[in-house]
Amino acid sequence: MEMIQLNNGVQMPQLGFGVFQVTDEAQCRACVLEALKTGYRLIDTAACYGNERAVGAAMRESGIAREEIFVSSKVWIQDAGYEATLRSFEKTLENLQTEYLDLYLIHMPYGDYHGSWRAMEELLREGKIRAIGVCNFLPDRLADLILSHEIVPAVNQMECHPFCQQKELRAFQERYGIKMMAWAPFAEGREGIFVNPVLAEIGGYFGKTPAQVILRCCASAG
Ligand SMILES: NC(=O)c1ccc[n+]([C@@H]2O[C@H](COP(=O)([O-])OP(=O)(O)OC[C@H]3O[C@@H](n4cnc5c(N)ncnc54)[C@H](OP(=O)(O)O)[C@@H]3O)[C@@H](O)[C@H]2O)c1
Numbered sequence: 001m002e003m004i005q006l007n008n009g010v011q012m013p014q015l016g017f018g019v020f021q022v023t024d025e026a027q028c029r030a031c032v033l034e035a036l037k038t039g040y041r042l043i044d045t046a047a048c049y050g051n052e053r054a055v056g057a058a059m060r061e062s063g064i065a066r067e068e069i070f071v072s073s074k075v076w077i078q079d080a081g082y083e084a085t086l087r088s089f090e091k092t093l094e095n096l097q098t099e100y101l102d103l104y105l106i107h108m109p110y111g112d113y114h115g116s117w118r119a120m121e122e123l124l125r126e127g128k129i130r131a132i133g134v135c136n137f138l139p140d141r142l143a144d145l146i147l148s149h150e151i152v153p154a155v156n157q158m159e160c161h162p163f164c165q166q167k168e169l170r171a172f173q174e175r176y177g178i179k180m181m182a183w184a185p186f187a188e189g190r191e192g193i194f195v196n197p198v199l200a201e202i203g204g205y206f207g208k209t210p211a212q213v214i215l216r217c218c219a220s221a222g
Contacts (some may be wrong), residue, residue, distance in 0.1 A: 001041050002219065006154040007177035010131045012103070013070050014219050016042030018183070025054045032058035036069070044157075045096075046074035046107055047088055052095035060097065071096060072103035074135060074157075075120075080111030085119040089128070100127065105157055106134045109141040114148055121151050133157065133181070139172040146176060157181040162199065162214060163191060182218050186211060 003011040017035040022028040028051040032043055036058065045055045052073060059069055073096070079088035089104065104120055106113050113134075120132040133155035134145065146152055156173060160166045160182035170180055187193045199210035208216070 001039060004179060006131050006179060007152060008131055008154055010102070010154065012131070012155075012179075013040075013042040015215065016040065016044050016070075016072075016181075018044040019051050019055060020044075020046070020049055020183075022054075023050055025051065028054035029058045029061070033061055036062040036064055041068060042070040042072070044072045046076065046105075047079070047092055048074070048076040048107065052092055056096035056098065066098065070102040071098065072105060073101060074105040074107040075116055077108050077110045080106075080113055080116050082112075082115035082119045085116040086123075089119070089123060093128070100129065102130045103155065104129045104132050105155070106137075108135065109137050113141075113145070117145060117149050117151075121149060124151065131155070133178075135183070139169060142172065142176075142178070152176050153178050155179045155181040157183050159184050160218070161185050161187040162193065162196070162217070163187050185214055185218050 002014040004014050006012055017032065017040040019028055019032065022031060032055050043055055045052050055071065059071065073092045075085050075088045079085055092101065104123070106116050120129065123129045124132050131154040132151065133153040135157040137145065137156050142156065156178055158166055158169065158180060160180055161184055166180065173180060194210050196210055199213045203210055203213045
């Protein structure tokens with residue numbers, strides 16, 4: 001698995017397996033286990049997905065050493081703020097049955113996300129999280145966060161795919177070494193993305209499918 005280096009030196013797998021909307025516990029456990037067997041080493045969950053316990057169970061069942069798996073989770077908007085984020089984080093660790101998180105993200109830029117960030121900076125310094133970041137932050141919100149705190153987010157997880165390339169946001173992020181972590185890299189299967197003629201033509205030159213072309217473009221966009 002190719003890795004990318006985050007702005008604090010942490011290595012993150014370039015390709016991840018997300019479990020948004022996989023709410024059935026047995027199904028989530030089975031598909032995460034299958035993903036790990038296939039070779040995925042980044043699993044992306046969130047408190048609001050309701051499946052952290054299943055992800056943790058699959059990680060243990062896989063028999064793969066904890067330090068070989070990169071797991072990310074997110075604090076939801078109801079838990080914005082310093083105290084609530086600390087509580088939510090403890091719950092996340094308990095659900096995942098792990099001592100630390102590789103990446104912890106603010107899920108949405110709503111409510112007291114400054115309080116959340118202070119809590120996350122503290123958890124990072126205590127070694128309970130290896131990297132911290134945000135999701136769905138546009139440049140103005142990112143600037144607000146960067147100007148108000150010491151630690152610059154390592155990633156911004158944002159909708160990013162061929163129909164929504166986030167050029168302005170990526171240019172802004174590059175100035176601060178913030179990596180784009182694409183959500184919905186396949187545009188959630190919309191607009192015929194898997195039979196898109198441009199992607200199919202590019203893939204034709206290299207013997208790749210449109211999905212493989214998208215992932216390669218995501219990887220080079222960083
Ligand atoms: N931070 C956030 O706010 C946020 C928001 C949304 C998502 N996310 C994260 O990003 C992850 C991925 O996003 P997503 O699941 O919404 O969107 P996605 O990965 O763009 O799309 C998933 C859809 O694409 C289809 N698909 C995938 N590979 C395919 C292939 N090779 N051929 C045909 N169809 C294919 C899947 O079909 P099947 O169902 O048939 O497999 C599924 O319907 C989530 O699981 C979550 O971890 C984060």
